[in-house]
Amino acid sequence: MEVEIKVRRFNGEKSYWQKYRVPVLSGMTVLDALLYIKENIDATLSFRYSCRMGVCGSCAVKINNKPRLACETQILQLKDVQIEPINNFRVIKDLITDFDDFFAKHRIVKPYLIRKNDSYEKPVEMIQTPKQLKKYYRYSLCIKCGACNSVCPVSSTRDDYLGPAIMTTVYRFMTDNRDEGKDERFKIVSSERGVWRCHFASECSEVCPKNVEPAKAVQKLRIKSIIYEIKKFFK
Amino acid sequence: MKEVKNVNVIGLTITGKTEDDRVVRSDNDSNINEENKMDTKKLEPIAFIFQLFSGILLAVFVASHIYITHLNEEALKYESVVERLSNSTIKVIYFLFLVIVCFHAFNGLRAILLDTNFGKRNARMVNLLCLIISIVSILYGATLLISF
Amino acid sequence: MLVDWFRIKGRSLHSLAFSFHRLTGIVLMIYLILHLTYLTSLRFGKESYEYLISLTVRPETLPFDLLLLLATVFHGVNGIRLVIHELGFVYEKRNLILYLTFGIVLIVWLYAGYLMFLLIMG
Numbered sequence: 001m002e003v004e005i006k007v008r009r010f011n012g013e014k015s016y017w018q019k020y021r022v023p024v025l026s027g028m029t030v031l032d033a034l035l036y037i038k039e040n041i042d043a044t045l046s047f048r049y050s051c052r053m054g055v056c057g058s059c060a061v062k063i064n065n066k067p068r069l070a071c072e073t074q075i076l077q078l079k080d081v082q083i084e085p086i087n088n089f090r091v092i093k094d095l096i097t098d099f100d101d102f103f104a105k106h107r108i109v110k111p112y113l114i115r116k117n118d119s120y121e122k123p124v125e126m127i128q129t130p131k132q133l134k135k136y137y138r139y140s141l142c143i144k145c146g147a148c149n150s151v152c153p154v155s156s157t158r159d160d161y162l163g164p165a166i167m168t169t170v171y172r173f174m175t176d177n178r179d180e181g182k183d184e185r186f187k188i189v190s191s192e193r194g195v196w197r198c199h200f201a202s203e204c205s206e207v208c209p210k211n212v213e214p215a216k217a218v219q220k221l222r223i224k225s226i227i228y229e230i231k232k233f234f235k
Numbered sequence: 236m237k238e239v240k241n242v243n244v245i246g247l248t249i250t251g252k253t254e255d256d257r258v259v260r261s262d263n264d265s266n267i268n269e270e271n272k273m274d275t276k277k278l279e280p281i282a283f284i285f286q287l288f289s290g291i292l293l294a295v296f297v298a299s300h301i302y303i304t305h306l307n308e309e310a311l312k313y314e315s316v317v318e319r320l321s322n323s324t325i326k327v328i329y330f331l332f333l334v335i336v337c338f339h340a341f342n343g344l345r346a347i348l349l350d351t352n353f354g355k356r357n358a359r360m361v362n363l364l365c366l367i368i369s370i371v372s373i374l375y376g377a378t379l380l381i382s383f
Numbered sequence: 384m385l386v387d388w389f390r391i392k393g394r395s396l397h398s399l400a401f402s403f404h405r406l407t408g409i410v411l412m413i414y415l416i417l418h419l420t421y422l423t424s425l426r427f428g429k430e431s432y433e434y435l436i437s438l439t440v441r442p443e444t445l446p447f448d449l450l451l452l453l454a455t456v457f458h459g460v461n462g463i464r465l466v467i468h469e470l471g472f473v474y475e476k477r478n479l480i481l482y483l484t485f486g487i488v489l490i491v492w493l494y495a496g497y498l499m500f501l502l503i504m505g
């Protein structure tokens with residue numbers, strides 16, 4: 001069976017649609033089709049992928065207007081296939097978007113365990129019960145694919161807004177009992193570029209391929225930072 | 236910040252900054268932001284909570300306001316409006332209504348403006364502007380209330 | 384870009400609710416300003432007030448009234464939904480609550496609009 005695939009291309013100057021006809025077998029994903037095009041039809045088509053099994057988050061593209069992972073979308077489940085780069089990110093070439101700012105924002109919020117006195121000479125075990133793990137486990141599943149940021153209405157109009165993915169990461173570390181970096185992170189997250197910009201459009205939760213539920217994380221993070229700020233106010 | 240040369244990677248010429256430079260840049264950005272917004276940051280959670288609760292109150296207020304003014308054909312007549320406004324309990328309620336609605340509306344406007352890059356650059360101006368508009372409209376509405 | 388606030392193609396109903404909320408918020412804010420200005424006429428006495436009323440409360444303006452009513456009802460009901468979620472409640476049931484919100488908006492609007500229709504058309 002042959003399927004017509006429409007790809008939004010960009011060569012640095014202009015962007016245009018291009019159509020390809022690809023023979024598909026059952027079980028083929030959109031990423032497989034893109035690879036087929038690259039190998040057999042048009043070697044200039046550029047896209048990003050790495051793990052081809054939904055773990056790395058490199059391959060998020062807009063398929064039929066919805067951001068999804070190309071490697072996890074079955075091509076036969078779609079009627080017609082139309083592939084575009086995701087929104088809110090600068091397009092570099094064809095389906096490849098610039099993630100530098102996205103990762104830089106991640107670095108700002110320090111996505112690692114912060115410990116007040118960590119000694120490498122006398123290491124101590126960091127204890128965590130399964131219950132404590134369960135508190136943040138879901139939010140640690142994020143693969144940084146950027147799909148949530150690409151549909152966030154605020155991310156599209158304010159470029160320094162952290163966005164759902166980053167705030168989910170923050171929430172993940174905030175609820176980790178081993179972490180001691182509250183003050184540093186609240187400073188960033190409860191500023192104007194952080195939680196106060198979310199208005200619960202909740203589209204991020206709808207598109208997340210890993211069901212991380214970023215919208216929930218942001219709401220909870222906001223409540224946390226309200227309590228934190230008010231406590232600080234009276235101190 | 237160190238100067239970055241063009242790097243040649245597998246036949247591609249990449250112009251611009253290295254990744255390390257980007258980190259520096261972004262960190263600087265965030266610091267600038269922190270300093271700029273120090274004064275408003277403390278009020279931000281309070282504004283947010285007020286927005287929620289004023290919203291709930293407004294739902295009640297506006298519903299009854301619309302209900303009262305559309306109760307019958309008499310309700311919008313000049314005499315009945317003036318009569319309603321000269322009752323002091325109603326005056327107090329209307330004043331509260333006025334304060335809440337002005338806060339909610341212009342705090343909402345502030346949120347919308349801050350959602351944009353324009354708001355990012357002029358955060359302080361936006362905050363001030365919305366504060367001024369809401370105070371002016373509260374005062375203006377109050378003069379209407381006390382003139383009856 | 385600002386149009387992204389109102390982009391609903393390929394998005395879920397949640398985005399539609401967001402766009403509407405923003406739009407109705409702006410409309411209601413403009414109306415608030417107009418409303419306050421309009422009430423100034425009360426101070427100029429009976430004639431000017433009744434003149435304005437006769438201008439704005441008549442069958443021809445009923446469609447605008449109804450739209451304004453829709454904006455108010457939507458902003459109110461959807462706002463309550465947002466308050467519930469933003470305080471961290473019933474996040475899991477958000478789809479159901481969204482449908483409920485649209486339903487309530489429709490019912491309240493139709494009912495209130497009907498009453499308004501009766502009042503203005505006499």
Ligand code: SF4
Nearest residue numbers: 142143145146148208
């Ligand atoms: S939260 Fe979900 S949509 Fe957002 S970056 Fe992580 S995996 Fe992707």
Ligand code: FES
Nearest residue numbers: 051052057059071
């Ligand atoms: S290629 Fe790794 S997630 Fe799709």
